[in-house]
Structures are given as C-alpha cells and as structure tokens.
Amino acid sequence: MTAVVLAHFLVGLTILAVGVRVPRLAVSSGVVVLLTAFIALIALARRDEEIHETWTWIGDLGLTIDLRLDGFAVVMGLVVSGLGALILAYAAAYFDHDRTFNRFAGVFVLFAGAMTGLVLSADLFTMFVFWEMTSLFSFLLIGLDDRSEKARKSALRALLTTGMGGLALLGAVALFQVEAGTTSFAALAESPPAGAVVNAALVLVLLAAFTKSAQFPFHFWLPGAMAAPTPVSAYLHSATMVKAGIVLVARMAPIFGDREFWRWSIVVCGGLTMMIGGLRALKQNDIKLLLAFGTVSQLGFMMILFGLGTPSLTYAGVAHLVAHAIFKAGLFLGVGVVDHTFGSRDITVLSGVGRKMKWLAALAVANALSMAGVIPLLGFATKEKALVGLIDSDHYVGGLGNIALVVVVLGSVVTVMYTLRFISGTFGRRSDAVDSDVRHRPGWLLVGPIVLLAGLSIIGGLVPGVLGDLVRGPAKSLDAAAKGHLVLWPGVNAAFLTSLGILAGGVALWRATQRLEWNRTIPINGERAYDVVYESVLSSSRRVTAVSQTGSLVVYLVATMTVVLAALVVAIFWAGDLTVDGLVIADSWQQALIVLGVCAASIALVIVRHRFVSAAMLGVVGFGVAVLFALHGAPDLALTQLLVETLTLVVFLLVLRQMPRRFDPSPSWVPRVFRLVVSLAVGAAMTFFALQVFDARTGTSVGEEYAVLSEPEAGGRNIVNVILVDFRGFDTLGEITVLAIAAIGVMNLVRMAQRQRRIEAASADEVVA
Amino acid sequence: MIGKRLTVLDEADRWLFRALMLVSIYVMVRGHNAPGGGFAGGLIAGSAFVLRYLAGGILRVRRSSIVNPSRLIGLGLIVSAVVAAVPLLSGDPALSSDIAKISLPVIGTVKVVSSSLFDLGVYLLVVGAVLTVLVHLGSDPLGDGT
Numbered sequence: 001m002t003a004v005v006l007a008h009f010l011v012g013l014t015i016l017a018v019g020v021r022v023p024r025l026a027v028s029s030g031v032v033v034l035l036t037a038f039i040a041l042i043a044l045a046r047r048d049e050e051i052h053e054t055w056t057w058i059g060d061l062g063l064t065i066d067l068r069l070d071g072f073a074v075v076m077g078l079v080v081s082g083l084g085a086l087i088l089a090y091a092a093a094y095f096d097h098d099r100t101f102n103r104f105a106g107v108f109v110l111f112a113g114a115m116t117g118l119v120l121s122a123d124l125f126t127m128f129v130f131w132e133m134t135s136l137f138s139f140l141l142i143g144l145d146d147r148s149e150k151a152r153k154s155a156l157r158a159l160l161t162t163g164m165g166g167l168a169l170l171g172a173v174a175l176f177q178v179e180a181g182t183t184s185f186a187a188l189a190e191s192p193p194a195g196a197v198v199n200a201a202l203v204l205v206l207l208a209a210f211t212k213s214a215q216f217p218f219h220f221w222l223p224g225a226m227a228a229p230t231p232v233s234a235y236l237h238s239a240t241m242v243k244a245g246i247v248l249v250a251r252m253a254p255i256f257g258d259r260e261f262w263r264w265s266i267v268v269c270g271g272l273t274m275m276i277g278g279l280r281a282l283k284q285n286d287i288k289l290l291l292a293f294g295t296v297s298q299l300g301f302m303m304i305l306f307g308l309g310t311p312s313l314t315y316a317g318v319a320h321l322v323a324h325a326i327f328k329a330g331l332f333l334g335v336g337v338v339d340h341t342f343g344s345r346d347i348t349v350l351s352g353v354g355r356k357m358k359w360l361a362a363l364a365v366a367n368a369l370s371m372a373g374v375i376p377l378l379g380f381a382t383k384e385k386a387l388v389g390l391i392d393s394d395h396y397v398g399g400l401g402n403i404a405l406v407v408v409v410l411g412s413v414v415t416v417m418y419t420l421r422f423i424s425g426t427f428g429r430r431s432d433a434v435d436s437d438v439r440h441r442p443g444w445l446l447v448g449p450i451v452l453l454a455g456l457s458i459i460g461g462l463v464p465g466v467l468g469d470l471v472r473g474p475a476k477s478l479d480a481a482a483k484g485h486l487v488l489w490p491g492v493n494a495a496f497l498t499s500l501g502i503l504a505g506g507v508a509l510w511r512a513t514q515r516l517e518w519n520r521t522i523p524i525n526g527e528r529a530y531d532v533v534y535e536s537v538l539s540s541s542r543r544v545t546a547v548s549q550t551g552s553l554v555v556y557l558v559a560t561m562t563v564v565l566a567a568l569v570v571a572i573f574w575a576g577d578l579t580v581d582g583l584v585i586a587d588s589w590q591q592a593l594i595v596l597g598v599c600a601a602s603i604a605l606v607i608v609r610h611r612f613v614s615a616a617m618l619g620v621v622g623f624g625v626a627v628l629f630a631l632h633g634a635p636d637l638a639l640t641q642l643l644v645e646t647l648t649l650v651v652f653l654l655v656l657r658q659m660p661r662r663f664d665p666s667p668s669w670v671p672r673v674f675r676l677v678v679s680l681a682v683g684a685a686m687t688f689f690a691l692q693v694f695d696a697r698t699g700t701s702v703g704e705e706y707a708v709l710s711e712p713e714a715g716g717r718n719i720v721n722v723i724l725v726d727f728r729g730f731d732t733l734g735e736i737t738v739l740a741i742a743a744i745g746v747m748n749l750v751r752m753a754q755r756q757r758r759i760e761a762a763s764a765d766e767v768v769a
Numbered sequence: 770m771i772g773k774r775l776t777v778l779d780e781a782d783r784w785l786f787r788a789l790m791l792v793s794i795y796v797m798v799r800g801h802n803a804p805g806g807g808f809a810g811g812l813i814a815g816s817a818f819v820l821r822y823l824a825g826g827i828l829r830v831r832r833s834s835i836v837n838p839s840r841l842i843g844l845g846l847i848v849s850a851v852v853a854a855v856p857l858l859s860g861d862p863a864l865s866s867d868i869a870k871i872s873l874p875v876i877g878t879v880k881v882v883s884s885s886l887f888d889l890g891v892y893l894l895v896v897g898a899v900l901t902v903l904v905h906l907g908s909d910p911l912g913d914g915t
Binding site for chain 2 (some may be wrong): 002110295525536554635639640643644646647654660663716717718720721722723724729730732733737740742743744746750751754
C-alpha cells in the first residue's frame, strides 16, 4: 500500500526529470502507474484482513506515517486513481506535447500520489502531510501557464487560502496530540476526548475542511482555480482535491459530530455554500465557470451530508461522492471537448453545438441530468437517498435536520436551474448567433473517457443496487451504524415527491427567470474580500516595517538600550537584595592601571569627532579587556580576544576609509541630553548588575562538572576548547554558521555596491561622451 | 592599498607570513590540551593575510590564497557538520567524540580525538570568513581588480 503511494512519487519525479524528451512514454507511464494503483487497490481490498501500515518518522515525538486501507479509503482511492488514469489519457490528446505538458503530467502523477496518501491516512498527522502536498501540487497545476498573470494570481490565491487551512489543520494536530496523546482516527474514536481544547481543535478542523473544500466564506478560490487547464479542473477541482475537506469531515463527524456548534457550522456554512454556488452558477456565461460554481454548490451539499453524519446520511454521502465525481468529471471533460472543437466556452457565442455533435451532446446531457438528479440516472438515486436521510434526520439532530432539508431542497432547485442553463447554453441554438464552426474534430482519446463516465452515470442509475452494495462497506468503515441501499424506483414516498417537486420547481423557475435580466451584482463577494484582506496585510506589514525598521542607527541603539535598561532594572529589583558584599577595588596594581586606561579610552572614544581615532580607542578598550582576561588566568579568552580585536580594528579601518573622516553632527530630533541620559542609565544599571551577579550564584558552577569530565569523556585537557568542540559543540556549529552567513552577507553587500557604482560610472561616461 | 608601500611591512610579510601560517596550524592542533583551538588558529591565519594585505595590497592576498575564500567557508561548514553528524550513523548522539590512540614510529603514541576534526572545520571557516571580508572590504570601490 505504501509502495502504491511511493510509485506515484517515483514516476512523477521521473517524468519531471527526463520526461520532456519522451513525451509519449512519459504520459503512458503516468497512466500505467495510475491504472496499476487502481488494480492494486482492488486486489488489496479483496484480502480478508484490513491492511494497516505504520512507518515511524520521528519516534520521540510520536510522529508516524500511518496508512490504513479501510472501505472508505478504497472507494476514495479508486476514484482518485481511476479518474486520474482516464483524465491523464484524455489530457494526452488535449494538450500540445510541449514543456508545459511534461510539467503537467509529472505534477499530475505526483498529485495523484499525494491524494491517494491522503485518503489512506489513518491519523490526522499523516493526513496533514499529504494535505499540504495536495495544496502545493494544486498551486503548481493552477499556475501551469506561468506566463499568464491571471493564472499565477489564481494559483497564489488558492495556495494562500488552502495553506491557511493547512495551518489550521496543523494546529488541530498539535492540540489533539497534546490533549488526547494521539491523532489516530481509530484511537480517537475509541475514547473520544472532550473539553474546551478539543472543541478548539475541532474549530480548526472545520476551518481546514472549509478552506480546502471551498465552503463559504472561502469558496472564492475554486472558481479562480479554473485558470488551470480543463483536465486539471476536472481532476483536482471537482473530483479529488476539493473532496479532501469532505474526507476530513467524514472521518471526524462519526467521532465528534454530536456537538451543537459542529452541526450548526456545517449546516450554516454548507447551506450557504450550496445556495451561493448555485446562484452564482446561474449567472455565468463561461460554461467551465458555471460548472465550477456548481461544484462549490455540490461541495456544500456533501458537507451537510457528512457533517450531520447520521447513519443514512453517511451512506448517502459516500454514494453521492462517487456519483458526483463521475458526473462532474464527465461534464468538465465534455466542456474541454467543446472548447477544443469549437474554440469557445462562452454560451453567448456557442450555438448549434448539439446539432453538430449529437453524441457528445447526448453524453454530456446524461451527466448533466445526473447532476440535476433526474430519474433514472445515478445522481437521482444518490440524491434520493440523501433526501430520505434528511427527512429522517430530526430523530438524530432535532430541528436542525429540517433546516438542512429546506436548504438542500432549495439548493437542489437551483441545481436544476443551472443544469438547464448549462444544457441549453452549451448545446442549444441561439437565434441571434450563427452556428459555431468545428475547428478540430476530437479524437477517440478525448471522447472515450466521457463515454465511459456517462455510461457509468446511466448504468449506475439503472442498476443502482450495484453501487449501493459497493459503498455500504465504506460507509460502515466511517460509522459502523451507517446503513442504506440505492434503488431505481423508490416508490411514491415523501422523498420521491420532494424530488419531483424539486424538478418541477427548478424547470418552472428557470423558464420564469429566462425572461428576467440578471444584472445585479452581489455587493459582498469572496474574491473582493480576499483581495482586501491580502492587500491590507501587505500594506500594514509595509507600514509596520516602515515604523519599526527606520534604518536609523540612533533609533536602533536607543530602542535596544532602553529594553536592556528595563530588563536590568526589573532583574535588579526582583532580586530584592540590593547590597553589594565583599567589594574589592582591585586585585593588583596592574589591574587598576589597565582599568583606568580602558576608562580613559572609553571616554575619549565618545568625545572625539574623528572616526579613525574613535576606532583606535575602541581597539584600546578591547586590548585592555584582553589583558584583564590574561591577568585572571584565562589565556584562551585572552588569546582569542586579542586576535579578534586586531582583525576587527583592521576591518573597521577598511570600512572607515570609505566614509567621511569626521562624524556627522548629531541629528537634532534626538536631543543630546536624552541620549546622554539613556547611555548613562544603561551604564549604571549594567555596573550595578555586574556587582550583584557575583553574589547571586545559588547552584554550583557548570565549569566544575566540565572540568571533571573533560579529560575522560572528551580526551582534552583544555576545558575551554573541549566545551567548544564537544560539550557545547552544537552551539559552536550554530555560531560558525552565523559567521559564514555574516561573511557571505558582507561579500554580497560589497558586490552590490560595486555594481551600483559601476553602473553609475558607466552612465556618467555616456553623458560625457 | 592604503597609503604608501612600506619596506618594513614588505620584509615582515616575507618572513612572517609562513611562520604565522605554521603557528596557526600549531595553535589549532594543540587546542585540545592547551590554549588555542580552531577559532584562535583561524584568526591567526587570518591576521597573516591581513599583514600580507597591508604590505602588498589586495592583489598579493588574492595571489597567495589558493582557494576561493567563499569556498573555504563552505568547506569548513561541511567538515564541521559532517563530523558532527557521523556519530549518528552508529546510533550515537550527534557530536559524540571518539578517542583513538595511534602509536607512530619515532614520535610515539599520539592521541587523536575526533572532535579535533570538528575544530579543523572551524579553522577553515574562520580563515574563509576573514579572507572573504578582507578581499571584499579591502578591494577598491569599483571592484574591478585594481
């Protein structure tokens, strides 16, 4: 099972690396690996025992990659690999075989691997890892046409939105790990934790699911993602990735779905998503966007089914998930063929498509009617099941079930309306337009997958019992109580009458609104809200940077010193004991002499106005301190200090020769008195602090311990060096890394300045010439 | 080059450069048992180059450094990081040191500690960093090699 996931990554990376030279072989190997995954999943699922594979990643933190092939994982995995193979084969005919296509094929296979891993995940952490991968690959696929600004912008928008959800999921992982000690779905189900922290984690889970599955108010990124080529939209943004949030909710709802806030958020957000998606689909002229908003609407629908999580709704949810993947992918692929054949996706331009391509129209209409829930197609059977579940749900969730039912009925009416708009707009004739011309006849590779998917919609509708039996196990793997079956003719009952009502209402309303002109734009929309948030984050961060990073040395120094001062004052008074015991003026006359010299140099350093003299005085201070170290019996420190001082002085001089010889007059806006007060206060506090510290030791010095261990443990008699390279070797590694970065930073700054000067010199020469 | 060329510095450079390099290596190697170590050794080597710079300018420094200074930084970092990581292979925590006693003819028994290699990385990196800063800040404002 793990091998199945890894095979995707291996093939995907290979395609990216070398596929561009052998495009046909590359795409075929992609199709082969997806088909193999499809067959392997079936074979693995037919074994008697459930397969469960665990790989320890960071054992100390309890992080494992945990994959489990339960029924739901099988169904989702089959959707991912089966549709993936079909759509990749379709894409081979859809694209020109250029560099972009190779990138598409490689990332497509990588995505399929990540998505397979996601549906197989047996714990929240594993799911998070694959979740982030799918966001990333989705970003790459939306932005496939990297020369289009719109595509890049849409890709970024999708990435930021789903990335925010990914962070929320990470937060949920952490909270569950801390609170329950596990993120495994099975372990959580066994003993569900409760409490405020768990509720917070669940809010984060919902946030993650809502962003990924394009639920209100995060639905805006999905229509934007239609900047991607149609095969990408058909696969990621209708059949698979956008279902990740649904999968997450499906896994969590049986465990935690009995909370009021969970149910209400699901019904409110899912319901709004279903309505808004449907209503906006009604206004689209681009049939691909129409389908995208339709997908948003359907995702809201499925969110309600899984989120309420009653036994029959879970069953209906799994069934509808499959039905939706089939008909929506088929519809997208159909749109791709129309686009490919007639060169347009605009329903105000397309005309007479149905006449010229009768077969294609018939196939697309079959899928569309499945979407609308018309008997005898697959979508009818699954939606019927959902209605039955909702009508019975007040037994489990009380009045909320009725609200959900009303929302779903209204949403379904709108679904019928946009289905009609799709069919008539795409395939009908317009009186005011000439019939569209056939530019390229689609090959069998383009039509084949649609035939297959439409066939599934029709056959699945005629003999729904087959799918009905297949999804029962998967539904039970989510919730052992899940039950139900799919039928072609349910008999005249409440749900059936509701279905008829929905169809009649949808048709009637569609006819009525045909005469209306809808031009009113909705004042609040997600894209604009996103743009406002995005822009204001950028501009406020610019403002914060402008305030906090003034580039003025005086401001930096004053700020740093004030903080140091405050910390010292707090620390000194915290200690309470303000007396200084055992004060010795000096150990020896040499010491006193050196200290006096250092003090004199410090004062001179501040007073002189000449930069070189200042630097030299700084050197005197440094050398004086080095000698103090030596006097105190620290030869290592003294040696290093001496060498560092020497080199620092040289570096100082090298820099100073580029600068004016004298200091600038001090800036008037920071009064001299103020700076003087701050400096003196910091100096006084530091002195006092240093005196206090001598008395403050409570434990034994670590030095003594190191001194004992140095020779036997690390084989060295020089403790300072042993500490540096052995006991605290990690610190040293960090420090030399910083040193390396600093040196490279100096290098780049100098080179940048040199280039700038060369450019200026060159342009000055031109002016002269 | 700063100011006029001084014969004193020229002579000092000629005699002291090699001596300083030797001293720097000596200081690095003895560091485990006596004052010194990779950092101090690296700084001494760095000051040898500073002397050379003061005597002969940037060109002489460039001529005398065999490797590109920024590569030296990378090399040092890699050596230290690899030495730190090697114990992981045998399941020990990173940076565990290993002590080996090798008996050599004439010299006698020499104790070799793996963390000395770590110090070698520090040495290389410090030399590289000093040289990088020297070569760049010490070059002329246009940086065209004069």
